[in-house]
Every structure is written in C-alpha cells, then in structure tokens.
Amino acid sequence: MTAIRDAILNLPRNGIAAVSTKGLGKRDVIPLWFGESDVVTPPFIREGAKKALDEGRTFYTFARGITELREAIAVWVTRQCGRPLDVERVTVPGSAMMGVQIALQCVCEPGDNVVIVAPMWPNIFQAVRGLGAEPRFVRLSGGANGEPWTLDLDRLFAACDKRTKAIFFASPGNPTGWIMRADEQRAILEFTRQRGIAIISDEVYTPIVYDVVAPSFAAIADDEDDVFIVNSFSKAWAMTGWRVGWLVHPLKLRVQMAEMSGFNNTGATTFAQYGALTAIRDGDEFLAFMREMSRKGRDIVEGFLKTQNRMSWSKPEGAFYGFLAVDGMTDSMAFAKRLVEEAKVGVAPGSAFGPAGDKDNDRFIRICFAQSSALLEEALGRLAKAL
Numbered sequence: 001m002t003a004i005r006d007a008i009l010n011l012p013r014n015g016i017a018a019v020s021t022k023g024l025g026k027r028d029v030i031p032l033w034f035g036e037s038d039v040v041t042p043p044f045i046r047e048g049a050k051k052a053l054d055e056g057r058t059f060y061t062f063a064r065g066i067t068e069l070r071e072a073i074a075v076w077v078t079r080q081c082g083r084p085l086d087v088e089r090v091t092v093p094g095s096a097m098m099g100v101q102i103a104l105q106c107v108c109e110p111g112d113n114v115v116i117v118a119p120m121w122p123n124i125f126q127a128v129r130g131l132g133a134e135p136r137f138v139r140l141s142g143g144a145n146g147e148p149w150t151l152d153l154d155r156l157f158a159a160c161d162k163r164t165k166a167i168f169f170a171s172p173g174n175p176t177g178w179i180m181r182a183d184e185q186r187a188i189l190e191f192t193r194q195r196g197i198a199i200i201s202d203e204v205y206t207p208i209v210y211d212v213v214a215p216s217f218a219a220i221a222d223d224e225d226d227v228f229i230v231n232s233f234s235k236a237w238a239m240t241g242w243r244v245g246w247l248v249h250p251l252k253l254r255v256q257m258a259e260m261s262g263f264n265n266t267g268a269t270t271f272a273q274y275g276a277l278t279a280i281r282d283g284d285e286f287l288a289f290m291r292e293m294s295r296k297g298r299d300i301v302e303g304f305l306k307t308q309n310r311m312s313w314s315k316p317e318g319a320f321y322g323f324l325a326v327d328g329m330t331d332s333m334a335f336a337k338r339l340v341e342e343a344k345v346g347v348a349p350g351s352a353f354g355p356a357g358d359k360d361n362d363r364f365i366r367i368c369f370a371q372s373s374a375l376l377e378e379a380l381g382r383l384a385k386a387l
C-alpha cells in the first residue's frame with residue numbers, strides 16, 4: 001500500500017535530465033543541454049543583492065513580492081507592450097516555473113487537460129502531469145531545411161474539449177525559437193473567451209529576439225481575462241540560479257495570489273528580489289548585450305550548418321536555442337548519450353520536448369547557442385566529427 005498519488009508514481013523521466021546526468025561533473029564535456037548561457041550575472045545586479053544582504057534584508061516579505069519590484073515590473077511590461085499594466089496584476093512568487101505551477105493550480109484539476117503548443121520544454125508538461133491533468137500536444141509544423149515553424153490554429157482549437165482548462169505556449173519558443181504572431185494571439189484570445197479556457201503565455205524569452213518583436217499577451221488581454229503571463233529574470237538577465245520571475249494574472253486573483261505564493265513558496269527570496277529590482281531598472285544595456293551575444297551564437301550555428309549536409313534548422317526568430325534536424329537519426333536519446341560519451345558534447349534529445357514516442361521530435365537535438373564563440377565553435381566541431 002502507498003499513499004503516493006499515481007500521477008507522481010507514474011511521472012516519466014525528463015529526457016534532458018536523462019542525458020545530462022551522464023555528463024554532470026565531467027569537466028571535459030561542453031554542456032549545451034541546459035537553457036542557460038555561460039554568462040555570469042553581471043556585477044551591477046550582484047551588487048543590488050549584496051547591498052540588500054548588507055542592509056539585513058533577510059526577512060520574509062509580502063508573499064506577492066516587494067512593492068518596488070512589482071511596480072518596476074508593471075512599468076517594464078507597460079513600456080514593452082504599450083498598454084498600462086495594473087501593478088495589482090503582478091505577483092513575484094519565485095521563479096517563472098513557480099508562476100507556471102500557480103497558473104496551472106488556478107485552473108487544473110485531475111482529469112482536466114491542458115493543450116500545449118509543442119515542441120515544448122519538458123518541465124511544463126511534467127507540471128501538468130504532476131497535477132493529475134493531461135498534457136495534449138499540438139505540434140508546430142516545419143522546423144527542418146529552413147522551413148519556418150508554423151502553428152495550425154484549426155488543429156489547436158480542435159484539440160480543445162470540455163475538460164480543456166488552458167492553452168499553453170511559449171513565444172519565443174523553447175526549443176524552436178518560434179514567435180506567435182499578433183493575429184494568432186487575437187484569434188486564440190477570442191476562442192478562449194468564448195470557451196471559458198485560460199491562456200498561459202510563457203514569455204520568458206521576449207527580450208531575446210532577432211529581427212521581429214515577440215508580442216506580449218499583456219498588449220491585448222483585459223484585466224479580467226483568464227490570461228496568465230509568465231516571465232523570468234533567468235534568461236535575459238542571466239540570472240538562472242536566482243529563481244526570480246513574475247506572473248501577470250487576472251485582476252480578480254489579486255487576493256488569492258498572496259495565498260498561493262504563500263502556500264507554494266512563502267514568497268520569493270528577499271535579497272534576490274532586490275537584485276532583480278536592480279536588473280529591471282538598470283538592465284537595458286545588459287539586455288541588449290544578451291541579445292547580441294545570442295545573435296552571434298545564432299550566426300555561428302548558421303554558418304556551421306551551411307557546411308553540413310546532414311543537419312538543418314529553421315533559423316530561430318527568438319530565444320537562444322538551435323533545434324537541429326539530423327538526417328537519418330531516429331533515436332535522439334541514444335544519439336545524445338553517445339555524443340556525451342564519445343564526442344564530449346552535451347545536447348538535449350529532441351524526444352524530450354513532447355510525448356513519448358513522437359517520431360517527429362526524435363529527428364532533432366537541441367543546443368543552447370548563447371555561449372562564448374570559442375566554446376560554441378569547439379562544441380560544433382565535435383558534433384560535426386561525431387556525425
């Protein structure tokens with residue numbers, strides 16, 4: 001007999017972890033498997049947190065986040081999307097992943113489903129499964145040989161039924177770099193309003209875009225729409241280890257959010273929030289640096305792919321991943337494991353980004369290209385040799 005829920009006992013293994021555990025701690029492996037650059041959080045942000053520590057800011061704060069940070073986020077979002085955002089819709093519960101978890105808790109019960117635009121970073125659908133709900137994948141088409149990733153709205157809407165509580169997507173996408181267009185956003189918002197379905201829009205990569213802007217749902221959602229927008233300091237401000245992000249939520253949930261942030265996390269780490277405050281107030285130059293560094297990585301991968309006849313991609317419009325199609329590969333997990341052992345380069349297997357047995361994803365591997373040029377070039381050289 002066990003008290004443990006089936007949803008937890010039956011949780012499948014996250015495919016990125018299944019590969020990366022093979023190489024953790026091995027100094028000769030170049031790690032491109034995780035979603036982070038090799039840039040250390042810049043000094044001005046670290047100083048913000050250090051100052052808070054020196055001032056003794058080591059106590060609990062309001063569970064929805066310190067007021068200055070929530071206000072600065074509301075100003076930032078307003079500036080990004082050109083529409084005023086009420087600070088009462090902003091909560092800082094911890095990381096973006098904490099925000100995802102809370103948004104899902106607001107809408108999902110066991111037996112419900114969440115329709116997910118895939119390929120998708122696995123933690124998202126693991127969180128859905130953890131709640132006893134079903135992730136339903138609607139895959140973008142394209143992605144190889146320069147064919148753009150495209151979303152079929154009819155398929156997306158047809159995947160929704162009476163038990164669908166939310167549609168989830170990340171734009172710019174991880175691993176694809178796909179960006180949802182404003183007209184697609186409007187069509188989805190209209191559909192979900194009519195059907196009583198929530199939107200969870202993961203926008204953690206919006207500052208890392210190349211030749212197009214990634215529109216935010218904050219530009220079109222009204223205060224009371226069932227729209228959740230997740231964002232994070234992790235990627236664009238190089239703060240993955242800080243665990244600070246934010247959630248924009250319906251205004252009607254402002255009271256409940258203090259409870260939910262409280263019972264999930266007792267609020268976000270206090271001094272990390274002061275670091276985040278410095279980041280969002282003074283970080284525009286750094287955001288530009290991260291974007292240009294990522295662009296350079298993207299150019300390197302593109303140049304590399306031109307020399308390869310077995311690999312291709314759809315050049316990402318945002319985020320910092322290459323989702324590379326490898327001709328003739330049918331088992332991305334086995335390939336990724338061999339790469340760690342034999343070529344000493346760590347990549348994420350495509351199969352990690354969707355349902356088990358999805359043949360389409362198994363043709364891909366994901367790399368994070370927001371790395372210093374020399375390291376990235378060395379890793380790509382090893383990859384080419386292994387192929």
Ligand SMILES: Cc1ncc(COP(=O)(O)O)c(C=O)c1O
Nearest residue numbers: 035095096097170174232234245
């Ligand atoms: C789409 C997406 N959302 C959320 C996260 C996690 O953000 P955080 O570090 O704030 O939990 C990631 C990290 O890889 C991601 O790719």
